[in-house]
Amino acid sequence: MLVILSVLLYTTICCANQPSIVSRIDSNELSFENPIQTDEELIYPTIDPNIAEDANLTTPQLITKYGYKAEVHYVTTEDGYILQLHRISGGNKYPTKKGKKVCFLQHGLFDSSATWVLSGPGHGLGYILADENYDIWLGNNRGNRYSCNHTTLNPFGSSKDRKHFWSFSWHEIGAYDLPAMIDYVLAQTNQTKLQIIAHSQGSTAFFVMASQRPEYNDKIEMMHALAPIAFLSHVISPPIRIIAPFVSAVETINSLIGLNYITPSNEYLTLAGRIMCRDKAPTQIICSNLLFLTMGYTSDQLNMTLLPVILGHTPAGAATDQLLHYGQEVNSGHFRQYDHGRVGNLIRYKRISPPDYNLKNVKAPVALYYAQDDWLAVVKDTQRLLKSLPNVVHNYLVPHKQFNHIDFLWGIDAPFLVYDEIVRTMKLTNYDEPNMDIDIRNFLAL
Template identity: 35%
Template sequence: MVVQLKVLAATLLFVAFLHISLSEDVEGFRERRAPKIHPHTFLPTPGLIRARGYPAEVHHVATEDGYILELHRIPFSPHRSLGGNPNPISLSQNNVKRSLQLQLPNATAGLQDRSSLIGNNLEQKEPKVVFIQHCVLCSSADFVMNDPNQALAFILSDAGYDVWLGNIRGNIYSRRHRTITAKNPKFWEFSWDTCARYDIPAMLQYVRTNTGANQVSYIGHSMGTTMFFAMMNIHPHINSWVRVMAAMAPVAYMHNKHAPIGILSPVINGIDRTLTQRGKLEFLTPTKSSSTLFSGLCSEVLLIRSICKFFLDALAGPSARNVDPNYLPVIVAHTPAGTSFRTVTHLLQLVRDRRFQAFDYGPTDNFKVYGTARPPRLDLAAVTVPVGAFWSDNDWVADPRDVQLTVRELGNVVVNHRVQHNSFNHLDFLWAENAAALVYRHILDLLGRYN
């Protein structure tokens, strides 16, 4: 506990340092770093996709409660359309370079031209469609920030999948609502179980409608799995929409986690109430200035990069630098991507209460919302979809002990895969150069059984 408190204190000091630096000298910092800024640093997800030579589409879907979500799509792979090797994990370096140089026409939102996609799936009765959902403070960008033979979305595209990347309400891509703006505190009064009720179902239905697929494959990372599990309690019929689910670093139970932020769990409801009263429920929304600063702090300067590494390790688990250090400045310019503080509160409630449950408003408001003093437990057995669980020993968020509790309660686990690498941490599932060999090829095998 003493060690964790020291780490937490150091982490908070680092955040304070960022706040001071951001408010006092961001412009000067940006100007000094500008000549070495990577060209991908400020590209949105569609730009990152096109920069690698893949087509990108932007789609929007409105939820039942009025939020407007942005989805990103890679409808087909240039490797397959050019007759290249459909196995991205074994692509030669020459093929990777060719994909970087190829610039395909800009694919726009909607269904203006599906001929390439249809042609790619003529031999199939049902389109091969996969939907990928990000974690807390993440976005669609996290699945395309690597070389084509290393990033999950590109690997799936090269394997013949129509790839859709979701963005839940409140992140940088989904900050609109039909009647209120993101400046209104009411916009931010949601947690991940709200997203499980509205956002994930809306996006899945949109994908099914626009692809003609009755069923899609689902891949989630961390909170992307939490929302999936909760959704099946709220909308059990959605089990029939999903062929198979790949759960990377699955999160339902969290009380064994090592990450120092868990120390805040006993007082998190009080913090949440205070912020709600002050109308401050928006959390870590990125700006151009903050993205520049984060990128610079993870630059090639050894001392500064050490601070960056300490901060990331405190959040996700000690790393053996599985992430390309030269591309890390690009990655941290996109992540964190913003969310509501209530979403973080809800995750820490799982730590505090040692149960997988709906949001805890406190006894009085729980009676108003649920009719009971405690929030209802969410039943993992409600998930009847075949599930593959992919986890690692070095994950400080999805601790192996918590993962095994989750696996035991899920109704239909068909793969329980431990990553064979001692220093593979929570964020390595997204960004590691070796994730393709350690995780993604196994996910491809899993999806292949059901497609």
């Protein structure tokens, strides 16, 4: 039943308020005054007004609300996707100033730039790094609520447009989106290098970029991979394990009925989250268990009060091929390009099976941060990734036995358990000697 509820939660069909094609900054996106009060707020007065409001605000509105300087930028990829970037250029502690060191944050699957700030100042990594005097840029990959635009294609238009717009996986995010965003950020800040922090699929896309377009390694001062995903041979997550054997069948069904995408969270899902997941609601446990079922079971790290905000921003939209590509990785045991079938592979790759990504090309310094109770980025698969990368300079297993995949983003103790370690590592200046100071045998019997 939980599997069914999880699928329903993440596959609501998009209908109203479909985004139009845009290529400019909309100043209205920074306005958050006079939010609309709903009947639900009157019916359930126990919900914190800030929680109710934060569930509906955009990323720039959240940043502005909490006293930081927000900017909205757009970049167009070489294949025509229009991506929206969000910037935290300063706050009360460190105002906007030219010449700051740049840090670029990239979200994971079903997620958006909001993930780095929705938990609020002092806890959201975006705010914490801004308070460390970094110039913060938050990416949004193609297909999520902020980057659902194209120069010629309407993502919700004709069947032909939909098919072509949504025909991408995380390969294209790594091959096109990340390079375009990195080039734009460096040009805007007049810098030659930046630090990048990526969670889950964000790390997958980075490894694609660094292996397929190795010239970008020279633009990375350091890559911090949170819950990194490349290999999925040991994935534990029940929904992933259940779906993986049927990837080919799902691909066929999708091609027949045109189910190319999974919609962003809409007003109805947001309202449901605020009603079902609010404090003191008897259904709140269902919300938490839906997350635990996929990501890893724990209870002491999830801030239950934050659930309505999380569901107000997640899922943020994705192409079904992103999921299917991960399913292929589970089945194959490889970190490789999208499998288009024998005929498709021959046409595209000139070989029957898709080629593996060459991780030896990932020359940029990489720091890995992973957790024991992560059912997606499992320790054994992360160890395999560690051994495959040529320049891992920091290897950190979170010292908490129940820390899981989403705790890297919203865990109650994430600032203490993870973010302090990230900040310390970011400030290192000598990457010549790998820092393997965390011996996982102290935590696990391997």
